[in-house]
Amino acid sequence: MTTLYRLLTEDDTSRFCHKVTAALAQGWRLHGDPSYAFDANNGVMRCAQAVLKDIDAPYDPSMKLGAQ
Template sequence: MKLYRLLTEDDTSAFCHKVSEALSKGWELYGDPTYAFDASNGVMRCGQAVTKEVKGSYSPDMKLGAQ
């Protein structure tokens, strides 16, 4: 089964660390990163989709970050 996550964060090193941590846990980049202005908070935001192949069946109760 393939899992999907969309990682988001303000445009700081925290975003790079979040993506790097996911990669170190076996997640793979999926598509291009995204970058947009969050007008309500006045900051730039980053996003990156990642996927991971795991055993078992999908459940909406899964904690994807723990995979």
């Protein structure tokens, strides 16, 4: 069994919530609390959420994690 890790990021809009919800619907699980930071270059808040997923395959760096 291999545990995959992804860090989802996006501006603080509903698009971020949809990105996290889509990952959960694909079997990923939340890992830790979300993070928020001000992006001074673009004048927006940015969000980040780590997610994990267990798969029955060995890890390969060429994997497209979003497709797992």
